[in-house]
Amino acid sequence: MASSRKLGTESDRRKLSINIKKSEIEAQQKIRKLSSVEFACETDAVAAANHLSQQLKHYNLSDIKTIKSAFKADVSSPNHTEACPLSSIFKVPAKRLS
Secondary structure (H helix, E strand, O other): OHHHHHHHHHHHHHHHHHHHHHHHHHHHHHHHHHHOOOEOOHHHHHHHHHHHHHHOOOOOOOOOOOEEEEEEOOOOOOOOOOOOOEEEEEEOOOOOOO
């Protein structure tokens, strides 16, 4: 009886290990996807990262940082001769889960 109990426990551990690995792969994919999104403000970027953190089963995102990048605003008028103003975008960089 004890040996069948032990086998069940080993089987459960194996299943749990597989589920955690699947969750890790899924989390990494979602983090990479989030890191490719450009946000108009830092608050939106952090909110999106916090929302993702709540969705992850076995992981919690902490120490969330953003990267601010400048870019030239898109000007739709071809006759526009003034220098294009610089605007900012924010991104959440991806890091490997540990």
